Amino acid sequence: MSTNDRMTVEITGRQQELLLEGLRYIASSIRLRREDPTAETIKARREELEEVRRLADVIEGNAPAEMAMNS
Numbered sequence: 462m463s464t465n466d467r468m469t470v471e472i473t474g475r476q477q478e479l480l481l482e483g484l485r486y487i488a489s490s491i492r493l494r495r496e497d498p499t500a501e502t503i504k505a506r507r508e509e510l511e512e513v514r515r516l517a518d519v520i521e522g523n524a525p526a527e528m529a530m531n532s
Contacts, residue, residue, distance in 0.1 A: 477520055484517045 496502045
C-alpha cells in the first residue's frame with residue numbers, strides 16, 4: 462500500500478477510543494524522545510506531531526479523511 466492509497470474501515474466506538482489512546486501514546490513518545498535539539502530534529506518532531514494530530518482528527522471525525530491526510 463502506497464502513501465496515497467485510501468482505506469475505508471468501519472470501527473466501533475471502543476475501537477475509536479483505543480486508536481485515539483494509541484495516538485496519544487505515540488505523540489507523548491515523540492515529545493519525550495531524547496535527541497539533540499537541532500533545527501532539523503525540532504522540525505522533524507513538529508512534523509511528526511502534526512501528522513499524528515491530523516490522523517487523530519480524522520479518527521475523531523473532526524476532519525474529512527481526504528483533506529486531513531493530504532495536508
